[in-house]
Amino acid sequence: MNNKIISGLKTAVYESQREALGEIMLEAGRKNPKVIAITADVADSTRLLKFHDEFPGRFYDMGVSEQAMIGVCAGLSNLGLIPFGAMFGAFEAGRAYDHIRVSIGINRANVTLVGSHVGFSNPGDGVTAQSLTDIALMKSIPNMTIVCPADTVELKKAIMMAVDFVGPLYIRISRDATPVFTTQESSFSFSKADVIKEGSDITIVGVGPIIYNAIIAAEELEKENIKCELIDCHTIKPLDGETILKSVRKTRAVVTLEEHTIVGGAGEDIGRLLLENMPVPVEFVGVRDRNGQSARIYDELIDNYGLGADSIMKAARNVLKRKK
Amino acid sequence: MLDLEKLKKTARQVRIETIKAIYQAGSGHPGSSLSTVEILTGLYFGGILKHSSQKPKWEDRDYFILSNGHACPSWYTILAISGYFPMEELSHLREFGHFLQGHPDKSKFELVETTTGSLGQGIAVGLGLALGLKSLNRKNLVYVLESDGEQDEGAVWEVNRIASHYKLNNLKIIIDRNGMQIDNFTEKNSALEPLDLKYESFGFAVKTIDGHNFQDVIPGLGWLKEIKDKPGVLIAKTTRGKGVSFMENSLGYHARSLTKKEYYDALSEL
Numbered sequence: 001m002n003n004k005i006i007s008g009l010k011t012a013v014y015e016s017q018r019e020a021l022g023e024i025m026l027e028a029g030r031k032n033p034k035v036i037a038i039t040a041d042v043a044d045s046t047r048l049l050k051f052h053d054e055f056p057g058r059f060y061d062m063g064v065s066e067q068a069m070i071g072v073c074a075g076l077s078n079l080g081l082i083p084f085g086a087m088f089g090a091f092e093a094g095r096a097y098d099h100i101r102v103s104i105g106i107n108r109a110n111v112t113l114v115g116s117h118v119g120f121s122n123p124g125d126g127v128t129a130q131s132l133t134d135i136a137l138m139k140s141i142p143n144m145t146i147v148c149p150a151d152t153v154e155l156k157k158a159i160m161m162a163v164d165f166v167g168p169l170y171i172r173i174s175r176d177a178t179p180v181f182t183t184q185e186s187s188f189s190f191s192k193a194d195v196i197k198e199g200s201d202i203t204i205v206g207v208g209p210i211i212y213n214a215i216i217a218a219e220e221l222e223k224e225n226i227k228c229e230l231i232d233c234h235t236i237k238p239l240d241g242e243t244i245l246k247s248v249r250k251t252r253a254v255v256t257l258e259e260h261t262i263v264g265g266a267g268e269d270i271g272r273l274l275l276e277n278m279p280v281p282v283e284f285v286g287v288r289d290r291n292g293q294s295a296r297i298y299d300e301l302i303d304n305y306g307l308g309a310d311s312i313m314k315a316a317r318n319v320l321k322r323k324k
Numbered sequence: 325m326l327d328l329e330k331l332k333k334t335a336r337q338v339r340i341e342t343i344k345a346i347y348q349a350g351s352g353h354p355g356s357s358l359s360t361v362e363i364l365t366g367l368y369f370g371g372i373l374k375h376s377s378q379k380p381k382w383e384d385r386d387y388f389i390l391s392n393g394h395a396c397p398s399w400y401t402i403l404a405i406s407g408y409f410p411m412e413e414l415s416h417l418r419e420f421g422h423f424l425q426g427h428p429d430k431s432k433f434e435l436v437e438t439t440t441g442s443l444g445q446g447i448a449v450g451l452g453l454a455l456g457l458k459s460l461n462r463k464n465l466v467y468v469l470e471s472d473g474e475q476d477e478g479a480v481w482e483v484n485r486i487a488s489h490y491k492l493n494n495l496k497i498i499i500d501r502n503g504m505q506i507d508n509f510t511e512k513n514s515a516l517e518p519l520d521l522k523y524e525s526f527g528f529a530v531k532t533i534d535g536h537n538f539q540d541v542i543p544g545l546g547w548l549k550e551i552k553d554k555p556g557v558l559i560a561k562t563t564r565g566k567g568v569s570f571m572e573n574s575l576g577y578h579a580r581s582l583t584k585k586e587y588y589d590a591l592s593e594l
Contacts, residue, residue: 036459057459065482068448072486074438075452079460083452098442099479103449106439107430 012179012212018116020152021173022047024159025084029055032163034082038062040069045175046086046116066091070099073111082110082163088122089115089131089172097137104168105141112162112169119208119259120292120301121174130292131172135207136264138170139237145190146237148172148208148258148266151180154234157188165190176298178209182232193240195247199227202316203247206257207233207266210307214257217312226316236266241273248274253323254282255315259307262286281322283315326370328538334405335365335538339567340594341401341414347587349397349418352426355564355577356395356471359502359535363469363560364402366541367498372549373467377407380435386464387453389437391446392471392500393427394579400424408435444477446470447497451483454495454555465549467496473505475516481526487555488527496548497528497557500535502564506578523557535560568593 029035029051037051041064052059062069066087073083085092092115093100104111115138118131138146145167149155158171187194193205197218204214211232218228229247233240248254254274256267267284274280287305295301302308338361346352367373367388374386390399397417404411416422423433427441438449450468457464474480487495501519503510510516523530529551533544541560548558564578565571568590582590 036456060455062482062486065479065486067444067479068451068482068486071445071448071450071479071483072452072455075449075454076456078437078449078453079456079462081456081459099445099448102439102442103445 012181014177015152015180016175016177017149017152017155017173017209018045018047018175020155021086021114021116021159022050024156025051026054028084028159028163029058031160032082034080035163036060036076036081036083038069038073038083038085040064040066040087040091042087045088046114048086066096067099070096071103073113074103074107074109077109077111084112084114084162086114086116088129089118089134090129093131093134093137100138101141105143108143108167110166112165112171114171114173116173117175118172119174119210120298120305121176123295123298123301126294127292132261132287132292133264134172135236135258135260135266139264139269141168143168144237145169145235146172147190147235149234150209150211150232151178151182153180153182153184153186154188161190172208174209179212181212181215188234190235191238191240193235193243194232195229195243196232197228197230199229199251201227201251202253202255202319203229203231203244203251204255204257204312204316205231205233205244205270207236208259210257210259213302213307213309214312217309217316220309221313221316226320228316233266233270236269239269239273241277244270244273245277248278248280252280253319254280255285255312255319256282257285257307257312260286261289263289281319283319285312285315326542331365331369331538334369335361336594337405338365338398338401340591341404341411342398343568343582343587343590343594345397345401345414345417347582348415351418351579351581352397353394353579354571354582355504356392356500356502357398358566358568358571359562359564360395360469360500361398361566362536362538362541363498363500364398366538366545367467368402368406370538370542370545372545374464375406380408384464387437387450387466389440389446389450389466389468390428391440391450391468392443392474393440393446395469395471395500396428399428403435443471443474444479447483448479450495451487451492454487454492455490457494458490458492465494465496467498469498469500472499472501472503472510472516472519475499475519476505476514484523484526484528491553492555493552495555497555498548499557499559500562501559502562504564504573504575504578508575520559527554529554529556530559532559532561535562536566
């Protein structure tokens, strides 16, 4: 059980994961001289310029060449270096998919890929830059570990762990500021999902910063005497079935939540886990097989695509009805 | 002084063992396996590539990547003749669970620097090796063999642009210019020429040679090795299926199994 999460929209501090990436990569670079940063013309957007300034000899900008970038990461790892390849998630997973499948996945290359601007966190740029399919692509690759930090605190922990981690790793991060709701003291490891709030009626398993909406939904549902247990499932692959099943044994109803398409998303894996082990009613909250689009305000997209607290509450009430 | 007759003899042995392996495997790519024989023989036995079968993962070795992974039967044969593993293993090509996969797979065979078979990827990993070796101040060279059909891949030109930008004089590309790809002759499919000028304009040192004549292959590879100021490319003009008359320049022999008659006809020619 984690330490008490900070909750409530009014009290939450907002921080951007990509800003945090810039800071923590510096720390990783200082900790281990083998750490190398590689990007494809988005050094500023991924906040890697600071790394470049401090470690110019350990930074490569490939220009707009995502495929070459992946190959370079694989080649550097062959020499015992520790490459971090950071790029927009949409283009990293999408444009360079086959290079990741072969040169990183099959090779079991010791490479960390950071996909930024995922979900709707790049609202204005619209459909091509929004990354709603990267989990689906990445999880199809054997040996790939996939981590979606819920906030900047988890992201920093994930990057520092990635320095010592062995094998292909994908870390998925948001661009704009999101609420910080875990703490330095919260437990975090790639092998364990974290129960961040206890409850007895429904298990909500969430992925990434969007979990915050589940925190709000759970508080509202509490007023209807519906007690939600919240699981921060930051590591999608390998999935921590033990923690999820332990919770579901108690609640017998599940809502999954992710800022990603439900087709090939994390929810599917959670659904499969339950079907194979403990069939209970499940509702999937995520993008329902649609493309993204521009919006000036992030929340417009979240509401329109059904990822807001009200959608989660609706899913929770539905799953509760199905349980009875 | 190199004994060219000895190299020719080795090349003949490589061809015979390659055809045997493909026949036994029941499938494979005879065309490119035969067109690359002199290039590979020159690299491994012509004093070009720094390597040692006694110390396969030797730190000072030069790196070799078969970016055109489908030509692996001849490369595997070269490795066996070099003493990296017993010749007998060649008869297990493409067998379930064996390290001699249909395309080189790093996860199954530790001598493979990177898994290939998806064109345009071996060279991208080669770029990473070349960049990394520079940053580590290591003198090893990176040799990458590509096919000409592979030049159709956009990733190849991403790499070429970047290699030139970083003036990677440790990156040594060889192109097996056999003039054919799966569907057609390269110039009839979507023309590559003038390929030398394309590489020149990308900032490469370029040389074209006869890829089957050791009097050309050895000096060509030597030239490639010695380039000091930029990345280099050696365009080796070859014949697909070289050495077996009915396979030479025939579109049918990119990937296929060999009948018993084809097998014995090929061996008798070789």
